Amino acid sequence: MIEVHDVRKQFGDVHALGGVSFSARDGQITALLGPNGAGKTTLLRTLVGLLKRDHGTIAIDGVDPERDPLSVRRNIGFLTDQFGLYERLSTREYLSYFGELNGMGGAALKSRIDEVSDLLSMDDILERRTKGFSQGQRIKVALARTLLHRPRNLLLDEPSRGLDVMSTRALRRALSSLREDGCCVIMATHVMQEVTHLCDDVIVIAKGHTVAQGTPNDLCRRTGIQNLEDAFVSLVGEEGIAA
Amino acid sequence: MKPRFLTICLKELRETLREKRTVGLLVLFTVMYPVMFGVLMQQLIDRATRSEREGIELAVIGAGKAPTLMAQLKQKNITVRESAALDEPAIEALLQKGKVVGVLRLSDKFTENYAAMRPARVELWYDSAAEKNGQRREVEDVLEAYGANVASARLLAHGVSPATLAPIQVQRYDTGTNASRSAGLIGGMLSMLFFPAFFCGMSAAVDSTAGERERRSMEVLMAQPARAWEIVTGKWLMAGTLALAGLTLELLLAHVVLGWLPLEELGMSWSLNWLDITLICVVGLPLALLAAALQIALAMNAKSFKEAQSTLSVVLLLPMLPGVVVSMMELKTSLWMYAVPMLSNQTLLREVSKGVEVGALPYVLTFLSAALPTLAVVAFASWRMKSERYVLAV
Numbered sequence A: 001m002i003e004v005h006d007v008r009k010q011f012g013d014v015h016a017l018g019g020v021s022f023s024a025r026d027g028q029i030t031a032l033l034g035p036n037g038a039g040k041t042t043l044l045r046t047l048v049g050l051l052k053r054d055h056g057t058i059a060i061d062g063v064d065p066e067r068d069p070l071s072v073r074r075n076i077g078f079l080t081d082q083f084g085l086y087e088r089l090s091t092r093e094y095l096s097y098f099g100e101l102n103g104m105g106g107a108a109l110k111s112r113i114d115e116v117s118d119l120l121s122m123d124d125i126l127e128r129r130t131k132g133f134s135q136g137q138r139i140k141v142a143l144a145r146t147l148l149h150r151p152r153n154l155l156l157d158e159p160s161r162g163l164d165v166m167s168t169r170a171l172r173r174a175l176s177s178l179r180e181d182g183c184c185v186i187m188a189t190h191v192m193q194e195v196t197h198l199c200d201d202v203i204v205i206a207k208g209h210t211v212a213q214g215t216p217n218d219l220c221r222r223t224g225i226q227n228l229e230d231a232f233v234s235l236v237g238e239e240g241i242a243a
Numbered sequence B: 001m002k003p004r005f006l007t008i009c010l011k012e013l014r015e016t017l018r019e020k021r022t023v024g025l026l027v028l029f030t031v032m033y034p035v036m037f038g039v040l041m042q043q044l045i046d047r048a049t050r051s052e053r054e055g056i057e058l059a060v061i062g063a064g065k066a067p068t069l070m071a072q073l074k075q076k077n078i079t080v081r082e083s084a085a086l087d088e089p090a091i092e093a094l095l096q097k098g099k100v101v102g103v104l105r106l107s108d109k110f111t112e113n114y115a116a117m118r119p120a121r122v123e124l125w126y127d128s129a130a131e132k133n134g135q136r137r138e139v140e141d142v143l144e145a146y147g148a149n150v151a152s153a154r155l156l157a158h159g160v161s162p163a164t165l166a167p168i169q170v171q172r173y174d175t176g177t178n179a180s181r182s183a184g185l186i187g188g189m190l191s192m193l194f195f196p197a198f199f200c201g202m203s204a205a206v207d208s209t210a211g212e213r214e215r216r217s218m219e220v221l222m223a224q225p226a227r228a229w230e231i232v233t234g235k236w237l238m239a240g241t242l243a244l245a246g247l248t249l250e251l252l253l254a255h256v257v258l259g260w261l262p263l264e265e266l267g268m269s270w271s272l273n274w275l276d277i278t279l280i281c282v283v284g285l286p287l288a289l290l291a292a293a294l295q296i297a298l299a300m301n302a303k304s305f306k307e308a309q310s311t312l313s314v315v316l317l318l319p320m321l322p323g324v325v326v327s328m329m330e331l332k333t334s335l336w337m338y339a340v341p342m343l344s345n346q347t348l349l350r351e352v353s354k355g356v357e358v359g360a361l362p363y364v365l366t367f368l369s370a371a372l373p374t375l376a377v378v379a380f381a382s383w384r385m386k387s388e389r390y391v392l393a394v
Helices: A040-047 A069-074 A091-101 A106-119 A135-147 A165-180 A192-198 A216-223 A228-242 B004-018 B020-054 B067-075 B088-097 B110-115 B133-157 B178-192 B202-214 B218-222 B228-260 B274-299 B305-315 B320-328 B335-339 B343-353 B361-386 B388-393
Strands: A002-011 A014-024 A028-033 A055-060 A076-079 A153-157 A184-188 A201-206 A209-214 B056-061 B078-083 B102-106 B122-125
Touching: A002 A040, A014 A028, A014 A040, A014 A055, A014 A184, A014 A201, A028 A165, A028 A192, A040 A055, A040 A153, A069 A076, A076 A135, A091 A106, A091 A135, A091 B004, A106 A135, A135 A153, A135 A165, A165 A184, A165 A192, A192 A228, A201 A216, A201 A228, A209 A216, A209 A228, A216 A228, B004 B020, B004 B202, B004 B228, B020 B178, B020 B202, B020 B228, B056 B133, B067 B078, B067 B133, B078 B133, B088 B102, B102 B133, B122 B133, B178 B320, B178 B343, B202 B218, B202 B228, B202 B274, B202 B305, B218 B228, B228 B274, B228 B361, B274 B305, B274 B343, B274 B361, B320 B343, B335 B343, B335 B361, B343 B361, B361 B388
Parallel strands: A014 A209, A028 A184, A028 A201, A076 A153, A153 A184, B056 B078, B056 B102
Antiparallel strands: A002 A014, A002 A055, A201 A209, B102 B122
């Protein structure tokens, strides 16, 4: 459960976040929609406690990431817009490293790696060094790292970019099973089809403000537009897109 | 459960050691230096002791014309090799072989001019680039003494005292020894022995900070449940381990090489036993860690591998500074030198190799002079990594 209330963040004269409020419930996949530069990356970094907010409150399962960033991060799987692979390590070594950083170890870690590998069907690349991996393979490895420590909350920045149809389906299955397990998933994306197929809730932000929150159908109803993409554009407004 | 900084350290170490080319270069550099040092020293020793061992060889053309001169040359332990008439290129070729110190050519009219008491020409051909000037001077001394003798005899025959020809008498005293001549050079080379501390961990330090940032994996790492100091410490210990391994390996190798050379011939000594060299290695530990900490603290602020590398190559010159200043100002060894990192290690090694009993204080000072700044630098780097400005640019 992630609750954000009126979070603001300013860098010098730039208002990166001017007042973001939403709540993402457990057992739901929440889409985070917003044009480039809307403040998504800043928001996600603030959620994991890398940046300090100027104003407002954040509670992740009731814990403030500013107060106790370590226990918040233990319960968060964070997939950034960069995968952060180490080319000289094999997939298994890479996953072991992040598992140990999250306090796992020994046989439990080993079997968990196999489990995640099964889930994302990446057995073929488990023992290979990550150098020369395709985009799809890279994102699978990064996603495996995100899921490894069984976080209750997932922050995913465009998880499906560069994936082929098969991998996209594997990703959707993985996300659905996480939802059934009662995880809270926030997924920043630009693919409207994915939102309609997968997401229970949608948050729209533009220029550092929350513009709307609701189910995809809610948003369409509110704007009176059938198509989600058109509804999104109308919510953000032309100027939001230009920014 | 492994501490997180250890997890990070081991992973970085594994990654670095997989880069075969970098590791190979480091090993090569570390091993090459003591070996080169040894070869150079061997040459110095050879050169300094050559004349004593081998004597001086001189080729003479027309030796039969001046038997007395030849006898005097032989008295001075100069081996005369009689040679047939040679032309200029042949003489050059002979000199280039380096066997003879010079070629002495008595002119065709030598006997005639000598008998007529006209200056009889003797040519001395030599190669000034061959670094046999000392030996050449010995030959010239013999020639001069021979000339002076003949002149005295002739003056005496005319009833003039030979003393008239010598209004002053120059007596030369050379206090320079081979040791004092080469001491400066060797001192410099001993100081260089500590460079692996700064060299060996550098590329790993850069790769794990600026490189990680450039590849955009730093953000992922920082979003893990690890504190900033744990990340910094892990990377610092990794670079420090490499620096320490390089330094220790090189010092031990140097110890073997130097113990093997006949340094006494130069009036020098390497009077270190294995306990001494172990102590030197132990006080080298904080130096290696300091170097690694500095490199991490600087490289983490650079945005790319290249940027960090150029910053650090400037910093690489810094540890040379105290040594150069001290040798330029010709300062005598004193206690404060043990409080300056790098300089302290150099001074300590120099003193101990001379066989000076320094006591415990210099060791303690050397250790602390590097250890305390190291902790400060690591603390600074951790503080820096936590700062928002750093997170933003990651």
